[in-house]
Amino acid sequence: MVQVGDVSIGSGKPKICASITETDRKSIIAAADILLQKRVDIIEWRIDYYREAGHWDMVLETLQRLKMSLYGRPLLVTFRTKEEGGSQEIETAAYRELLDHIAQSGLVDMIDVEIFKDFTYEELAGDRTPEVKERFENLKQWIESLRQRVVVVGSYHNFDRTPEDAELKDRLQIIDESGVDIPKMAVMPANRLDVMRLMMFTLQMAEQMDKPLITMSMSRIGSISRISGEAFGSAVTFGSIGQESAPGQLPVNKLEEMLDMIHQNYQ
């Protein structure tokens, strides 16, 4: 279990996270005000949507305002890169510099790090060359430095497909090995079997791992994976308020009802 403020991630009901996807400061704060009125456990600020995401000083100023508006509600900051379904590209050095500034600001509770940003699957899953080993070691050290200030969520997104079971497993092991607090995987199903595979995989891995795990099968047919976390082992579910930040998200109030219902049956 990972504790963030009052929120226990990895025990009981899956926690509800909703994202702010606005492009300017005023709308970001307005969106936070709306989210605060909902039963949302964690608020995610998707900075890749923010027009000024390239300027860390502007990001920090907005973050300060946002933090004030949240009254202690846990805040996750995510820069989702274009390669993993986000809305902006960013060089690795700038990505790390931005996340470093955010972690050091003391204004956020959790940060999302894309583990495969600089690596191909083949580089990490097979025998690693000395050069790859060194780069991965460097990533681990950076993650450890972030962890001094924030909880680190290590993510992998595939908007094209659901990889085969062996690849899912390798990727999760790699995320775990990177030293993050919470591994997260979001994949796209081609059919209902892919949704089942992801849920089965989640169940098996959640039983073996000593960390909370977050998974989701995206798109409409994957929606079931967003409510079944308590049954199959996904600790956080992402819901929408207006605009979805990923396909298949369910509205947070409906999500809350469904999670409550399942939770009661588990007592």
Ligand SMILES: O=C1C[C@@](O)(C(=O)O)C[C@@H](O)[C@@H]1O
């Ligand atoms: O990683 C995730 C999960 C997500 O992609 C989803 O499918 O709900 C939504 C993103 O905002 C978030 O950063």
